[in-house]
Amino acid sequence: MNFLTRLRRRFMLTCEDVNEFLVDYFDGRLDESMRERFERHIDSCESCQAFIDQYEKTMAFLREDRVEEEVPEELVERTLIFLREELDS
Amino acid sequence: MNEQAIIAGDRKAFEEMVREESSRLYHVILRIVKDKDEAESIMQETFLQAYKSMDSFRGDSKLSTWLIGIGINLARSSRRKTSRYETMGEEDMERLQPSFRMGGYTQEYKPWRPDKTAEKSQRREIIHRAIDKLSDTYREIIILRDIEQLSTSEAAEALDISEGAARVRLHRARQALRALLDDYFGNE
Numbered sequence: 383m384n385f386l387t388r389l390r391r392r393f394m395l396t397c398e399d400v401n402e403f404l405v406d407y408f409d410g411r412l413d414e415s416m417r418e419r420f421e422r423h424i425d426s427c428e429s430c431q432a433f434i435d436q437y438e439k440t441m442a443f444l445r446e447d448r449v450e451e452e453v454p455e456e457l458v459e460r461t462l463i464f465l466r467e468e469l470d471s
Numbered sequence: 472m473n474e475q476a477i478i479a480g481d482r483k484a485f486e487e488m489v490r491e492e493s494s495r496l497y498h499v500i501l502r503i504v505k506d507k508d509e510a511e512s513i514m515q516e517t518f519l520q521a522y523k524s525m526d527s528f529r530g531d532s533k534l535s536t537w538l539i540g541i542g543i544n545l546a547r548s549s550r551r552k553t554s555r556y557e558t559m560g561e562e563d564m565e566r567l568q569p570s571f572r573m574g575g576y577t578q579e580y581k582p583w584r585p586d587k588t589a590e591k592s593q594r595r596e597i598i599h600r601a602i603d604k605l606s607d608t609y610r611e612i613i614i615l616r617d618i619e620q621l622s623t624s625e626a627a628e629a630l631d632i633s634e635g636a637a638r639v640r641l642h643r644a645r646q647a648l649r650a651l652l653d654d655y656f657g658n659e
């Protein structure tokens with residue numbers, strides 16, 4: 383990142399900057415002053431609001447797709463038998 | 472889970488790990504190979520390989536994360552042997568990224584239609600089809616980080632890439648998926 387980009391980002395963020403920081407934002411890794419600038423941009427930018435809404439929904443749909451159930455006990459037993467056979471032969 | 476005992480080669484402790492880790496490992500593998508029998512056999516192979524190569528466990532990640540890394544590698548090679556998937560190439564992944572001019576989006580984004588996203592089973596089907604289209608490396612990070620909810624750094628360890636590379640890949644994968652879902656959930 384060059385000096386001018388760094389300097390500009392201290393005062394204002396573009397949509398492209400905001401986009402680049404999305405992973406860090408959702409991981410809670412932005413420091414306080416960056417997060418403030420990030421949120422200030424979004425508050426006044428409809429493009430970012432619309433894009434981030436889709437980005438967040440994508441994440442939410444993936445999260446809810448997680449399978450909570452345990453695999454059947456038989457599957458675990460078959461695996462243990464497989465390992466014993468392989469390792470004891 | 473007694474990591475020390477497992478690393479030392481204790482069979483009982485290892486079997487304990489098999490019981491504890493089977494579910495997550497199986498689900499990760501199944502999402503890649505998409506066939507239950509194949510997923511079971513790859514999971515078994517993963518545990519076997521882990522036991523035999525315990526010497527190469529460096530201890531800079533959790534054992535369970537290392538195990539997932541082995542499972543992903545085996546699942547990926549199995550998937551590549553068959554051609555029944557509609558995986559897209561890297562150029563397609565590039566095309567699905569947003570573009571910018573003078574720091575602003577070149578495209579206009581509209582909220583997704585609630586009537587199209589509302590039905591959960593239908594939504595699942597659409598999500599699965601979209602995940603299937605992602606390139607292998609994008610699919611894998613999405614499975615680990617966004618579905619299984621590993622932290623970004625754990626996902627990086629499992630995939631044996633740097634945390635910075637994992638963040639970039641995750642972002643691009645989410646954006647590709649967003650674009651694919653927009654085809655279904657968008658207005659037209």
Ligand SMILES: [Zn+2]
Pocket residue numbers: 396397398400423424427428429430431
């Ligand atoms: Zn913006």
